[in-house]
Amino acid sequence: MHLLADATMPLVSELAQYLAQALAPSGQSVQLTTFTGRQPSAAQLIQAEVLLIRSITQVDAALLQQAPHLRWVGTATIGTEHVDAHACQAAGVTFVSTPGVNANAVGDYVVAAVSELALRDGQLPTGDVAIIGAGHTGRAAGQRLQGLGLRVHYYDPPLVQSWTPQKIQQEPLDIHADWQRVLASQVISCHVPLVHEGRFPTHHLFDVEAIARLQAGTILINASRGAVVAEEALRQAMHRQQELRVVLDVWEHEPQIAPDLLPWLSLATPHIAGHSVIGKVAGTWQLFAQLLQFIRRDDIMLPPVEELLAPWPAATRRYHWHTETAPSWQMLASWVREIYDIRDDDAQLRQAPSTAAAFDQLRRTYQTRGELSQGTVTGGDWLQQAHWQQRLQQLNFLPLNSQEQ
Ligand SMILES: NC(=O)c1ccc[n+]([C@@H]2O[C@H](COP(=O)([O-])OP(=O)(O)OC[C@H]3O[C@@H](n4cnc5c(N)ncnc54)[C@H](O)[C@@H]3O)[C@@H](O)[C@H]2O)c1
Numbered sequence: 519m520h521l522l523a524d525a526t527m528p529l530v531s532e533l534a535q536y537l538a539q540a541l542a543p544s545g546q547s548v549q550l551t552t553f554t555g556r557q558p559s560a561a562q563l564i565q566a567e568v569l570l571i572r573s574i575t576q577v578d579a580a581l582l583q584q585a586p587h588l589r590w591v592g593t594a595t596i597g598t599e600h601v602d603a604h605a606c607q608a609a610g611v612t613f614v615s616t617p618g619v620n621a622n623a624v625g626d627y628v629v630a631a632v633s634e635l636a637l638r639d640g641q642l643p644t645g646d647v648a649i650i651g652a653g654h655t656g657r658a659a660g661q662r663l664q665g666l667g668l669r670v671h672y673y674d675p676p677l678v679q680s681w682t683p684q685k686i687q688q689e690p691l692d693i694h695a696d697w698q699r700v701l702a703s704q705v706i707s708c709h710v711p712l713v714h715e716g717r718f719p720t721h722h723l724f725d726v727e728a729i730a731r732l733q734a735g736t737i738l739i740n741a742s743r744g745a746v747v748a749e750e751a752l753r754q755a756m757h758r759q760q761e762l763r764v765v766l767d768v769w770e771h772e773p774q775i776a777p778d779l780l781p782w783l784s785l786a787t788p789h790i791a792g793h794s795v796i797g798k799v800a801g802t803w804q805l806f807a808q809l810l811q812f813i814r815r816d817d818i819m820l821p822p823v824e825e826l827l828a829p830w831p832a833a834t835r836r837y838h839w840h841t842e843t844a845p846s847w848q849m850l851a852s853w854v855r856e857i858y859d860i861r862d863d864d865a866q867l868r869q870a871p872s873t874a875a876a877f878d879q880l881r882r883t884y885q886t887r888g889e890l891s892q893g894t895v896t897g898g899d900w901l902q903q904a905h906w907q908q909r910l911q912q913l914n915f916l917p918l919n920s921q922e923q
């Protein structure tokens with residue numbers, strides 16, 4: 519079996535070797551070729567049977583035509599708009615992705631951004647948080663922000679529309695389809711797929727009109743796909759000096775950022791919200807697990823993800839904080855910052871040349887980032903309260919009371 523994989527996928531060689539050893543007794547061989555950059559070459563495609571990619575590789579009819587032996591394409595990402603699923607189906611190629619795989623990393627990114635701006639302001643946002651899209655990443659972000667002490671609601675018309683009245687009553691989260699509530703919120707964070715057509719398009723969801731209607735001081739975060747927020751609408755807001763705080767992880771014309779917007783943005787990063795070590799390693803792992811199902815060898819057990827993290831101390835290091843009194847929001851924000859300091863990523867993007875090549879290079883050589891789940895909190899009586907246990911868990915920290923230590 520000829521595997522062709524993006525060279526930046528962590529552990530791809532190790533897992534291919536593992537697969538080769540596991541399949542050897544049945545006489546099947548496995549060969550791995552990796553490609554660097556966005557697209558594999560025609561010479562590589564011609565022999566590929568399995569293609570393992572991340573979000574920067576476009577799979578369309580033209581690529582499929584160059585790969586006559588291709589049977590299976592897997593993307594180690596949540597977003598899938600870079601793969602033409604219809605073209606795959608027409609070519610008889612199975613296509614899989616890894617839903618939710620880096621949602622914790624995105625949740626961490628959003629709470630790191632909001633707590634960073636709160637530390638700069640000396641106060642938490644006083645108004646509501648609107649999460650756009652109540653899926654894997656949106657819920658992770660919403661939970662973390664509740665843990666920080668904010669009120670969160672979710673805007674998700676497709677989900678609301680699909681619900682029965684009974685489901686609406688049972689849903690514990692505040693999920694709705696009221697766009698006016700979104701525009702009146704003080705923090706807005708986007709977590710939708712990029713959709714161009716149909717009843718619920720997300721392309722330019724935040725267009726000139728929507729951006730103009732945002733409240734003064736609104737924090738707008740986009741860690742979904744660049745074109746969900748129209749770059750031109752941000753440009754107009756900047757020129758009329760609208761009082762907004764905008765955080766962009768994704769860019770409408772990636773890999774090209776908008777250099778003119780950069781000084782105006784509160785935080786700017788090179789599409790790395792999902793790039794925790796665990797998020798990336800789990801992506802590769804999940805693809806191999808799905809490939810085993812495809813070749814009907816799910817009797818082969820891959821080593822657990824936790825065992826594979828040894829090469830990355832940042833992903834296994836534990837953080838421990840102790841406080842006798844209940845933590846202030848500043849303390850919570852400083853713990854978040856200790857595990858993930860978003861200022862580092864912001865500074866690196868601002869210092870790099872504003873070119874597509876530099877953007878890709880920053881992503882290829884990205885730091886080894888841990889997750890908030892690596893933090894443990896111990897403390898006095900306050901930690902016995904269900905309210906505090908819940909808040910720490912929402913931040914994805916582990917609360918440990920004295921009996922459990
Ligand atoms: N920046 C990053 O590193 C990064 C990482 C992971 C995912 N993403 C992007 O984030 C997107 C969302 O990820 P997810 O895991 O939360 O996906 P998901 O499929 O779990 O959830 C998406 C939610 O958005 C809702 N939605 C769809 N159209 C909508 C609309 N018009 N208005 C409001 N809600 C709408 C859906 O009903 C769904 O509940 C991905 O498709 C991907 O493009 C970016």
Ligand SMILES: O=C(O)[C@H](O)[C@H](O)COP(=O)(O)O
Pocket residue numbers: 572573574594595596597598620789791792793
């Ligand atoms: O959709 C996703 O999962 C993310 O956008 C993903 O983290 C992007 O990272 P890439 O695949 O480009 O490394």
